[in-house]
Amino acid sequence: MGLALLSAAISGIIFGIGLALAGMLNPAKVAGFLDIFGLWDPSLMLVMAGGIAVNAAGYFLFLRSGKPLFASSFSLPEARQIDKKLIIGSVLFGVGWGLAGLCPGPVVASIGLDPLSILPFLAVMLAGLKLGVIIRTRI
Amino acid sequence: MTINWTEFTPLMSFLGGVLIGAAAFILMLTKGRIMGVSGILAGLLPPNSSFELFWRLAFIAGIIAGPLLLTRFGLYNIEAVAVAEGGILYLAALLVGLGTAIGSGCTSGHGICGLSRLSVRSMMAVATFVLAGVLAVFVMRHLM
Numbered sequence: 001m002g003l004a005l006l007s008a009a010i011s012g013i014i015f016g017i018g019l020a021l022a023g024m025l026n027p028a029k030v031a032g033f034l035d036i037f038g039l040w041d042p043s044l045m046l047v048m049a050g051g052i053a054v055n056a057a058g059y060f061l062f063l064r065s066g067k068p069l070f071a072s073s074f075s076l077p078e079a080r081q082i083d084k085k086l087i088i089g090s091v092l093f094g095v096g097w098g099l100a101g102l103c104p105g106p107v108v109a110s111i112g113l114d115p116l117s118i119l120p121f122l123a124v125m126l127a128g129l130k131l132g133v134i135i136r137t138r139i
Numbered sequence: 140m141t142i143n144w145t146e147f148t149p150l151m152s153f154l155g156g157v158l159i160g161a162a163a164f165i166l167m168l169t170k171g172r173i174m175g176v177s178g179i180l181a182g183l184l185p186p187n188s189s190f191e192l193f194w195r196l197a198f199i200a201g202i203i204a205g206p207l208l209l210t211r212f213g214l215y216n217i218e219a220v221a222v223a224e225g226g227i228l229y230l231a232a233l234l235v236g237l238g239t240a241i242g243s244g245c246t247s248g249h250g251i252c253g254l255s256r257l258s259v260r261s262m263m264a265v266a267t268f269v270l271a272g273v274l275a276v277f278v279m280r281h282l283m
Contacts, residue, residue, distance in 0.1 A: 007169035008194040012201020013208070015162035015174065015247075020206040020217050022155025023148055028220035032146055034269070034276040039143040043152040048250060050156025051163070056255035058164035068171030075171050076256075079243070082263050089242020090249075090264045094271025096234030099279065101222045103246045104176040104239060108199055112207040113217060121232045128236020129181050136241050 004070035016109045022047040025110050027101025034098050085136055163252050170194055175248020176202075177239035223279075242268070 023029040023043055032041035067073055097103050100121070102110075107125060110118045163174035172179075172194075179195050209215040223231055239245040242264055244253065249268075253261020 004170055005193055005197040007165060008197040009201040009204075011162045011166040011169070011174065012198040012203075013205040014158050014165065014201075015198075016202040016205020017209060018155045018158030018162060018205075019202075020155070020209055020215060021158065022152045023218075024155065025206065026218050026220060027222045029146065029218075031222045031276055031280075032143060034272040035280060036140055036273055037277050038141075038280055039146075040140055041143045041146040043146070043148050046149050046152040047156035047159065048254070050153040050158075051160035051251040052156075052255050054157050054160030055163045055251055056160075056257075058160075059167065059255050063164075063167055068167070069169045071169070071171040073171060074167070075173070077173065077243070077253075077258070077260075079260060082260060086242050086260060086264055087267055089238045089240065090267035091238070091271045092234045093238025093242055093245060094268030095275045096231040096236075096238055097246070097268060098272035098275025099223050099227055100231035100235070102231070103235060104180060105202065105245070105247045107235075108176060108180070108202045109206050110219065112203045113210065114219065117221070121228065124229050124232035125236040126180065126184065128233040128238075129177065129240045130184050130236075132237040132240025133181055133184075135237070136243075139241075 007070060015105065018051075019106055019109045024103075024106045025113070030101040030103075030106075031098065085139060088139075089132070089136075159247070159251055160255070163247070163255070166198070167252075173248055173252045174198075175244050175252060177236075177245040178243070178248055181240060238268070 019025055024047065029041060029043065033044040107118060107122055166172050166174045179198060182191060183195050206217055210217060244264060249261040249264040254265060
């Protein structure tokens with residue numbers, strides 16, 4: 001239990017530092033990546049490349065068999081179908097991401113840096129998450 | 140398409156990405172969990188089981204602490220310039236929450252973890268939310 005919590009915290013710390021160094025905590029930079037018809041900042045392509053390279057290597061080398069160190073089994077998504085929930089949800093998320101330049105990870109990572117402007121955003125985002133979880137079961 | 144060379148940060152962004160990938164690997168190796176922030180946050184909202192609460196809280200606390208460690212020790216200057224305010228900002232917050240819940244994931248879960256596992260669902264999700272984001276930015280910056 002203790003080691004599981006410690007490893008989750010360490011993962012979070014590394015994730016938060018990674019987001020900051022990558023420039024993901026800057027909404028203007030994220031919007032600059034999405035602005036392919038204006039002055040385009042391709043930096044987020046390299047965030048994806050670095051993240052996927054390391055995680056994919058780890059996944060395919062170490063995690064395809066056995067079990068996790070501090071849990072009884074791997075919890076991987078079982079859904080395989082491309083359904084309308086996946087597409088509708090991703091469209092809504094993409095529009096919000098483009099409008100604010102913020103997605104859930106950077107919102108959480110910015111809480112301590114600028115609580116006054118982030119906490120109201122976080123509250124509305126969490127309300128949206130809860131509402132979305134309810135809607136997902138009905139469509 | 141014109142590349143913004145003055146804002147382009149290939150090395151730091153790649154390094155940040157490597158850390159993000161390492162964090163996702165650590166969470167899967169130790170807890171066997173996908174590092175998807177929207178899903179982990181959704182699991183904190185009531186109703187929830189207390190057993191599943193603690194590792195989520197530890198992970199979230201870590202994410203908050205990471206950037207604070209950087210700034211507290213003066214290691215890195217984190218820049219943040221807002222692109223929206225008022226009604227548009229809160230509409231965006233609502234859409235981010237709704238969309239990631241209905242679409243089962245965000246940039247971390249689908250973008251980093253799903254693509255690493257070669258999930259076709261995640262490939263579709265990423266293509267869709269990047270395209271929707273591009274269109275939103277196009278409308279805001281070039282049409283309005």
